[in-house]
Amino acid sequence: MPKFFVKTENLKENEEIWITGDNVNHIKNVLRKKVDDKLNICNSDTSTNYECVIRSIEENKIVCKILNELKSKSEADLNITIFQGLPKADKMELIIQKCTELGVKKIIPVITKRTVVKLKEKDKQNKLNRWQKIAEVAAKQSGRDIIPTIGNIIDISNIDFDGYDKILVLYENEEKTSIKAEIEKLKNSGKENLNIGIVIGPEGGFEQKEINKIKENKNVSIVTLGKRILRTETVALVVSGILMYELGDLN
Secondary structure, eight states: OOEEEEOGGGEETTTEEEEOTHHHHIIIIISOOOTTOEEEEEETTTTEEEEEEEEEEOSSOEEEEEEEEEOOOSOOSOEEEEEEEOOSTTHHHHHHHHHHHHTOOEEEEEEOTTOOOOOOHHHHHHHHHHHHHHHHHHHHHHTOSSOOEEOOOEEGGGOOOTTOSEEEEEOTTOOSOBHHHHHHHHHHTOOOSOEEEEEEOOTTOOOHHHHHHHTTSTTEEEEBOOSSOOOHHHHHHHHHHHHHHHHSSOO
């Protein structure tokens, strides 16, 4: 059943939900849905799902009637935030799409010393809007109950590490501490609803000064993925998948 996201303000009296915006065209002209067809609608503010039936299709909105409230099944208790060194070309779009499918809750683009991409201030908001839309489409496709948040582009020195149970920094020059060892510690900690941050560099990786500065924060572990150096877009997908398998709901 097709799934669409709405805000709390779209829930109306008499158990109605109004779908507005781009979704109206998609439902009418792409899916060609008709009155009495059913839709799965999720309130992205509360992650509440509803089985609904279309009652009317208007020019700028689609009015649906709630039939049943559905129990959420698609969100893991694990909360992953990715601090992604801004990559070149359209790699960020791939990272956002696939990490959304894997269950990541938040993605924050990060500028580092070796970041090649130079975005003008006037272009940043357009990028963020596009990335947020990609997250929304991926969330619909994968049946998520939330749309991951795409945070503002920040400098690596401005990352806020507070509130995380563990920060994993992927660094190609780390030789001793493996991600496997850190995951085992988390599994044995007995904690639930873990909040984990993943810090990933751009194509050129991190400078040693950046690693030294990050180490000053509590709950930070600099880790290696092994002997091979992965592309920045590969790291995000591999680490998210490993964490979801070991600590989340992929197992």
